[in-house]
Amino acid sequence: NAGVTQTPKFQVLKTGQSMTLQCAQDMNHEYMSWYRQDPGMGLRLIHYSVGAGITDQGEVPNGYNVSRSTTEDFPLRLLSAAPSQTSVYFCASSRSGPGNTIYFGEGSWLTVV
Amino acid sequence: DAKTTQPNSMESNEEEPVHLPCNHSTISGTDYIHWYRQLPSQGPEYVIHGLTSNVNNRMASLAIAEDRKSSTLILHRATLRDAAVYYCILRLWSGGSNYKLTFGKGTLLTVNP
Numbered sequence: 001n002a003g004v005t006q007t008p009k010f011q012v013l014k015t016g017q018s019m020t021l022q023c024a025q026d027m028n029h030e031y032m033s034w035y036r037q038d039p040g041m042g043l044r045l046i047h048y049s050v051g052a053g054i055t056d057q058g059e060v061p062n063g064y065n066v067s068r069s070t071t072e073d074f075p076l077r078l079l080s081a082a083p084s085q086t087s088v089y090f091c092a093s094s095r096s097g098p099g100n101t102i103y104f105g106e107g108s109w110l111t112v113v
Numbered sequence: 114d115a116k117t118t119q120p121n122s123m124e125s126n127e128e129e130p131v132h133l134p135c136n137h138s139t140i141s142g143t144d145y146i147h148w149y150r151q152l153p154s155q156g157p158e159y160v161i162h163g164l165t166s167n168v169n170n171r172m173a174s175l176a177i178a179e180d181r182k183s184s185t186l187i188l189h190r191a192t193l194r195d196a197a198v199y200y201c202i203l204r205l206w207s208g209g210s211n212y213k214l215t216f217g218k219g220t221l222l223t224v225n226p
Contacts, residue, residue: 033214035216041218042216042217042218043157043200043216044216045214045215090157092156099164101162102159104149106155107155
């Protein structure tokens with residue numbers, strides 16, 4: 001199994017540009033989420049989804065959009081990139097229910113100049 | 114939201130046991146305790162989780178206090194590859210808290226050769 005796959009791994013954007021970080025999982029997980037991690041910090045939840053067609057905001061949603069049209073995919077869109085969005089982004093998935101393991105992607109390193 | 118408290122950093126010597134503590138005094142009866150670790154430049158990976166009883170797997174052991182207000186992740190023989198940031202998180206049953214996971218800064222474990 002591929003697990004959780006994120007693309008691209010590295011990206012440099014100019015301020016004001018838009019882009020989409022892709023996340024796909026092949027484990028038929030209901031729950032998917034996006035986190036950002038700034039240097040020396042823990043992970044902060046951006047958006048999450050509990051199933052196709054259902055999304056909700058996390059701790060730091062401003063400047064980001066998500067959609068969940070299929071179980072497998074959960075793209076994160078940056079509408080107008082800002083230097084403050086320079087960060088490492090992690091996608092995660094799991095089955096619903098608190099006793100289930102959370103699987104993370106390898107991360108996407110984004111620099112906004 | 115339920116919160117966990119961990120020491121910022123700990124140090125160990127190679128091949129010695131390591132006990133990583135976590136306090137979660139506001140835990141509810143149906144909340145699961147999860148541990149994840151993050152190696153440099155990688156996404157977090159699952160280590161272990163439990164509800165009430167102590168748990169063992171090939172990576173580690175989880176000792177849960179009788180009142181469940183604290184837990185300890187035990188690495189029986191630390192290796193250099195165990196040097197990472199270790200996160201203790203609670204995964205709750207109640208509604209959105211099941212999905213709105215909170216990762217603090219975790220404990221940075223340094224393993225000395």
